[in-house]
Amino acid sequence: MLKRDRNTIGIFARLLDFIYPSVCEVCQIPLTHGYSLCKNCRSEIPKIISPFCKKCGEPFDGKINDKFRCQNCDGLKVDFSFARASLKGLTLSFRLVHGLKYQRQFFLARELALFLKETLEEDPRFAEFKSAILVPVPLFWRREQWRQGNQAYELSRELSRLSGHETIEAIKRTRPTNTQTKLNRKQRLSNLRDAFRIRKKHASFIAKRKVIIIDDVFTTGATAHECARVLKKDGGVKEVAILTLIRG
Ligand SMILES: [Zn+2]
Ligand SMILES: [Zn+2]
Known part of the structure; x- marks a missing residue:
């Protein structure tokens, strides 16, 4: 009986994680539109606008010419x-991602996926990815269980709802990897070696398709590269683009 009660509480708590509070996450004013930020606070979150690097998405001041x-x-x-990436990696954007990632504030995915949708519509290069599948970067199952969710999956699922692109968890993480925060790109790549595999049940579905990999933060690009490599080499995916919420 005790065990059953505990489970009931667990499910209830998890349901609450998905229900958004009816105040702005930043300034606490009451909201009625079903999202987590008021208009003012949303407009203050710094977006990445041109110019930015056409390969890694890093924003720059000034002009980018041929010699860039x-x-x-x-x-x-x-x-x-x-x-x-949609947003600059500044305090406010990181604070929101932190809530989604570590504090089980999954209701934030609904709000944050709106930024991803805007980027998808604004960047003309995504026109070539009209029928692409969204593939979230996976966590190792134990970490996902511990966090009670995967932030990349929650963002991807909400973006599916907004954009019509299907989310498929086509890759899995086969082993736990050390936290990458303090590693450089070379160390990250060796940390990630053979960490991803195609999920067999999705293999036929992704072959010859285009994929947009979804994640919360893009830092050195090592994770994105490794996922793209596996999708193309083992999954037969035709082309891969990366869309993340933040350029860290
Ligand atoms: Zn506000
Ligand atoms: Zn770059």
Whole structure:
């Protein structure tokens, strides 16, 4: 009986995680539109607008001309066509992602996916990905269980609802990987070696298709590259683009 009660509480708590509070997440004014930010606070979140690097999405001041070399990705070999992020990695955007990722504030995915949708519509390169599948970056199952969800999946699922692109969890993480925060790109790549696999049941569905990989943050691009590599090499995916909420 005790066990059953605990489960009931667990399910109830999890349901609450998906129900958004009816006040703005930032300024706490009451809201009625079913999202988590008021108009003012939403407009203050700094978006990435042109100019930005056409390969890794890093925003720059000034003009990007033919001689432009991005210090973040110049010379790097990547298996995706381009990476695009919606928001600059500043305090407020990181705070919202932190809530989604570590504090089980899954209701925020609904709000944050609106930024992804805007980027999808605004960047003309996504026109080539009209019938693409969305594939969220997976967590290792134990980490997902511990966090009680995967932020990339929650964002992807909400973006599906807004855009009509289907979300398919086509890749899985086969082993736990150390946190990448303090690693450079080379260390991250070796940390991620053989960490991703195609889920067999989705293999026939993704072959020859285009894929947009969805994640919360793009930092060095090592995770995005490794997922794209596996999707193309083992999954027969035709082309991969990356869409993340934040350029970290
Ligand atoms: Zn507000
Ligand atoms: Zn770049």
